Amino acid sequence: MEWFVEASNGYGLMIKVKRKLYEHRGLQHIEIYDTEFGKMLVLDGYIQLIERFESAYHEMLTHVPMLTHPNPKKVLIIGGGDGGTAREVLKHEPEEVVMVEIDDNVVKACREHIRIDRGAFDDPRLTLLIEDGIEYIRKSKERFDVIIVDGTDPSPASEPLFSADFFSACAKACGVYAMQSQSPALQESYFRMVLKNTSPFKLRKVYLSYIPMYPGGVWSFLLAGDVNTAVKDIRQRFEERRIETEYYTPEVHTASFVLPKWLECIVREYIENI
Numbered sequence: 001m002e003w004f005v006e007a008s009n010g011y012g013l014m015i016k017v018k019r020k021l022y023e024h025r026g027l028q029h030i031e032i033y034d035t036e037f038g039k040m041l042v043l044d045g046y047i048q049l050i051e052r053f054e055s056a057y058h059e060m061l062t063h064v065p066m067l068t069h070p071n072p073k074k075v076l077i078i079g080g081g082d083g084g085t086a087r088e089v090l091k092h093e094p095e096e097v098v099m100v101e102i103d104d105n106v107v108k109a110c111r112e113h114i115r116i117d118r119g120a121f122d123d124p125r126l127t128l129l130i131e132d133g134i135e136y137i138r139k140s141k142e143r144f145d146v147i148i149v150d151g152t153d154p155s156p157a158s159e160p161l162f163s164a165d166f167f168s169a170c171a172k173a174c175g176v177y178a179m180q181s182q183s184p185a186l187q188e189s190y191f192r193m194v195l196k197n198t199s200p201f202k203l204r205k206v207y208l209s210y211i212p213m214y215p216g217g218v219w220s221f222l223l224a225g226d227v228n229t230a231v232k233d234i235r236q237r238f239e240e241r242r243i244e245t246e247y248y249t250p251e252v253h254t255a256s257f258v259l260p261k262w263l264e265c266i267v268r269e270y271i272e273n274i
């Protein structure tokens with residue numbers, strides 16, 4: 001057995017791998033491994049998901065915005081080629097889900113070797129478009145109840161997903177918006193870029209999830225738009241929609257907005273009323 005090592009910013013993650021199941025070099029370098037913790041997807045050397053831990057990412061990225069919206073019928077996912085976010089979105093019984101993923105090979109590889117979508121890619125409510133999410137949002141005249149951006153760490157393909165132009169277009173196109181906003185401890189500059197560039201949204205809040213598959217183990221998310229929802233409404237919606245989860249609960253949802261002091265100080269530099 002060998003170790004897979006992801007190292008950047010002077011910090012590393014080591015995962016014991018049993019064997020490599022798949023590799024493809026195209027738009028991105030895609031690798032899939034079998035590990036001590038289930039299947040693992042790696043893009044351009046960065047771990048995207050490990051089966052044992054992925055619920056802490058996909059459930060928090062999805063259920064926090066979906067339950068913030070009173071009735072999310074039309075949802076846009078940008079990225080998310082492994083199908084985990086689509087799987088969670090469909091639990092809310094939306095009428096229509098559009099997923100815009102730039103790399104067809106990620107979808108094909110995950111459908112064949114990981115299968116965490118659990119049927120989401122075959123669901124008739126899901127329309128999968130293989131194109132750049134930035135181009136899609138620029139030309140689309142559609143309005144969505146919720147937009148979720150499940151993109152990679154900033155790379156040549158995904159960096160524009162962190163730009164002011166992109167956020168401004170998203171703010172016009174949805175009621176509630178959520179994205180992953182990197183590790184504030186280890187990737188502070190990217191986290192600050194998100195806070196700086198998302199100012200077109202009416203309201204913004206930062207929340208956290210404990211995710212062992214990402215560097216530092218604590219990952220941040222941004223929730224934006226119409227996001228002033230009472231805790232009792234979140235709890236009621238969760239019960240009414242009968243969502244089954246592994247990580248998410250309404251209590252975790254509420255607690256995830258409590259930030260450590262150093263992080264709250266950073267967020268206050270960009271958002272007055274957090």
Ligand code: SAM
Binds near residue numbers: 133
């Ligand atoms: N947050 C997870 C992570 O970084 O570990 C994200 C996982 S998901 C696999 C990320 C997906 O975003 C990838 O499949 C990638 O192809 C897609 N992506 C990157 N840039 C994109 C863009 N500009 N438009 C649409 N999809 C994009």
